[in-house]
Amino acid sequence: KPRRCYDVVVIGAGPSGAVASSILSEKGYRVLVLEKQHFPRFSIGESLLPQCMEILESAGMLQAVVEAGFQYKNGAAFATNNQYSSFDFREKFSNGWGTTYQVQRAQFDKVLADCAAEKGVEIRYGHDVVAYKDRGNQVQLDVISEDNTYQVEAKFILDASGFGRVLPKLLGLEKESTLSPRVSLFTHIEDGINHSEYDRDKILISVCPENNQIWYWLIPFSDGRASVGLILPREIYEQNQISNHDLLRQYISKTTTMNAFLEKAKFDIDVRKMDGYSCDVTHLYGDKFALLGNAGEFLDPVFSSGVTIALKSADLATHVLDKQLKGLAVDWETEYAQPLKQGVNTFRAFVDGWYDGTLQDVIFAEDKSTQIKKMISSVLAGYAWDKKNPYVKDPNRLKVLAELCRT
Ligand code: FAD
Numbered sequence: 001k002p003r004r005c006y007d008v009v010v011i012g013a014g015p016s017g018a019v020a021s022s023i024l025s026e027k028g029y030r031v032l033v034l035e036k037q038h039f040p041r042f043s044i045g046e047s048l049l050p051q052c053m054e055i056l057e058s059a060g061m062l063q064a065v066v067e068a069g070f071q072y073k074n075g076a077a078f079a080t081n082n083q084y085s086s087f088d089f090r091e092k093f094s095n096g097w098g099t100t101y102q103v104q105r106a107q108f109d110k111v112l113a114d115c116a117a118e119k120g121v122e123i124r125y126g127h128d129v130v131a132y133k134d135r136g137n138q139v140q141l142d143v144i145s146e147d148n149t150y151q152v153e154a155k156f157i158l159d160a161s162g163f164g165r166v167l168p169k170l171l172g173l174e175k176e177s178t179l180s181p182r183v184s185l186f187t188h189i190e191d192g193i194n195h196s197e198y199d200r201d202k203i204l205i206s207v208c209p210e211n212n213q214i215w216y217w218l219i220p221f222s223d224g225r226a227s228v229g230l231i232l233p234r235e236i237y238e239q240n241q242i243s244n245h246d247l248l249r250q251y252i253s254k255t256t257t258m259n260a261f262l263e264k265a266k267f268d269i270d271v272r273k274m275d276g277y278s279c280d281v282t283h284l285y286g287d288k289f290a291l292l293g294n295a296g297e298f299l300d301p302v303f304s305s306g307v308t309i310a311l312k313s314a315d316l317a318t319h320v321l322d323k324q325l326k327g328l329a330v331d332w333e334t335e336y337a338q339p340l341k342q343g344v345n346t347f348r349a350f351v352d353g354w355y356d357g358t359l360q361d362v363i364f365a366e367d368k369s370t371q372i373k374k375m376i377s378s379v380l381a382g383y384a385w386d387k388k389n390p391y392v393k394d395p396n397r398l399k400v401l402a403e404l405c406r407t
Contacts, residue, residue, distance in 0.1 A: 006032045007325060009141060009154040011129045011167070014043065015307050016293035017160030018112035019059045020314035021121040026060070027322055032152065033123040034143055036164065039113055040106035043162075044186060044274065046227050047073065047203045047219045047304040050089050051382025053097035055311040061115045068111050070101035071222040076304075076380050077202040079257040081209040083364045086202060093374040094383035102203065102219045102227075104188075132157065132170045132289075139288045155288070156321060160314070162294040168281050173291075177278035179300060179351065183237040185248045186229030187271045191220060192264030203304060206258045208251065211236075212357055215302065216251065216258055228252070228262070231301065234276065244271040277301075284340065285332040290317045297344060302354050305347045308382040313340050339385070346384035349395030358402035365405035372401065 010021045013035035021031045056062040077086040090098030101108075117123050124145065131142035138153040159167040168174045193200070200220045208214035214236070219227040230251050240247050248271050253259050280297045284290060293310030320335045353359030362368070362376065375391045387393050 004150075004152055005138070006030045006152065006154040008032075008156050008158060008321065009034060009139075009152060010158045010160055011141075012036075012159070012161040012164065012295070013039065013113045013116070013123055013125070014109055014160060014162050014293065014310070015112055016162075016295075016310035016314045017158070018109070018116045019055065019061070019311055020158050020160060020292060020318050021123075022059050022061065022112075022116035022119045023314065023318040024321065025116065025120040027318075029322075029325060031121050032154070033113075033116070033121055034127040034129050034141070034152070035113075035123060035125050036128045036161075038125045039110045041109075043105035043109060044184075044229075044272075045301070045304075045306045046105055046221075047102045047217070048100040049304055049308045049380075049382030050097040050100045051308050051384075052311050053100055055315050056112075058315070059115075060119070061112055064111050064115050065101065065108070068103075068107060069222055070103045070108065071220055072099065072201055073102050073203065074099045075202045075377075077199055077204045078363050079204060079206045079255070080364065081256045084257065085363050086199065087373070087377045087380050089377060089381040091374055092378040092381050092383065093371075093389050094378040094381070094386040096383060098381065102221060104221055129161070129166050132167060134288060155325065157289040158292055158317060158321070159289060159295040160292040160310075163277070163279075163298075165279065165295055167289055167291060168279075168295060171286070173281045173283055175280040175282050177280045177297070177299070179278040180355075181234040181276040181278070182231050182300070183234050184229055184231050184274045184277060184301070185244045185271050186217075186227060186274075187245075187248065187267060187269055188221075188225055188227055189262070190224060190266040190268060191218075191226040191262065192224075192266065193220070193226075193261050195261050195263075198261050204258065204261075205302065206255045207360065209254060209256075212360055213355060214251065216255065217301070218258060218261065226265075228265075229301075237275075244273050284337045290321070290332065290336060292317055296340075299344070299347055300351045300354075303347060303350055303380060305382065305384070308384075309340075309344060309347070312343060312385065316340055342387075343384035343392075346379060346392050346395050349398060350379060353398045353402070358399055361402045361405050362398065368405075
């Protein structure tokens with residue numbers, strides 16, 4: 001008979017759920033992961049940041065990720081029609097990894113979930129969490145699987161359900177993001193790139209020559225395919241009359257660099273759409289639950305910070321939860337919410353700076369001081385929690401820097 005009572009139940013087996021469940025299982029807790037879908041399954045969020053490597057390493061998952069043969073990544077490149085600027089993450093202010101990978105998430109998420117299962121986590125695929133009830137000492141979740149409906153109990157719930165946002169919806173914690181609503185169109189292509197100026201070791205972010213609120217990503221994979229995506233303000237998307245596929249291709253044709261790189265590309269699968277992806281919550285934790293990764297706040301994809309924040313949240317939350325389950329005093333506000341938000345707020349300043357144009361000025365400025373470039377490179381590499389970096393300690397410095405770059 002399957003066990004019905006656990007120390008911790010994790011909702012969702014994406015990166016935050018896999019890492020959190022694995023860390024807790026290694027500490028000896030009985031952990032169950034309930035995952036709605038069957039893996040491998042598609043997910044967006046394919047460009048990792050070097051900061052992820054440290055967390056994957058400490059969760060004992062790095063070897064499996066390295067051995068999976070993903071595309072090597074050492075930085076980020078930015079292009080407009082007449083400017084090109086690149087950051088090599090190995091040249092950065094903070095200590096730690098300077099390289100990482102760009103990954104097909106179907107495969108990457110399965111690698112992490114399989115690692116968690118190997119470490120003793122029970123994962124049930126095809127199990128959808130539909131209700132949460134606080135029963136005093138325990139929490140009860142209602143679950144719908146392909147065969148039946150059942151309840152499971154736990155001392156604590158970690159919600160790692162990503163855009164499923166299970167507890168924010170069930171407990172009324174949803175809060176509107178301060179970021180404007182934007183639409184993303186994306187697909188995977190056979191990229192066919194053999195252009196001499198293309199640097200396959202970097203993500204390429206291109207800005208639309210007509211409007212700096214519109215931008216594109218090109219994330220190469222190690223098998224000759226790539227992810228391409230377009231971000232545009234919702235009101236601009238809504239004015240359009242053509243198919244998502246044609247709109248994506250039409251916008252790509254406006255860019256000099258990306259259009260040249262993708263000259264021989266084959267767009268051979270459907271274009272997907274995500275509308276209004278930025279989201280927030282009123283609370284990141286409660287008496288018997290905490291929200292990880294995208295189940296909490298999601299900002300914007302421009303600096304590829306999503307998986308990094310998801311992994312950081314898993315790392316921080318499991319540390320606090322371990323203490324709580326041992327009967328020690330914990331303060332989720334100062335030990336989880338505040339430290340997590342400190343890094344999220346660094347990325348927020350960069351995202352705000354991107355859309356108000358100040359950060360684009362900094363990125364494309366020709367003569368940046370080497371030391372300042374290293375500090376910016378560190379944040380772009382995901383080291384948004386390193387308060388020794390002046391741009392982490394006080395992200396508003398970006399505005400001053402942009403003024404300097406403009407003069
Ligand atoms: P997820 O990876 O979303 O996993 C959540 C899991 O929970 C899923 O498997 C889902 O099936 C499961 N689930 C949902 N509901 C239920 C339920 N009721 N019961 C049980 N299980 C459930 N991030 C990057 O780092 N790099 C990028 O390049 C990047 N690009 C992006 C581009 C776009 C357009 C967008 C919108 C986001 C991008 N992101 C990127 C962000 C990234 O996708 C997320 O931050 C990341 O996947 C969050 O991981 P997670 O573990 O929180 O959740």
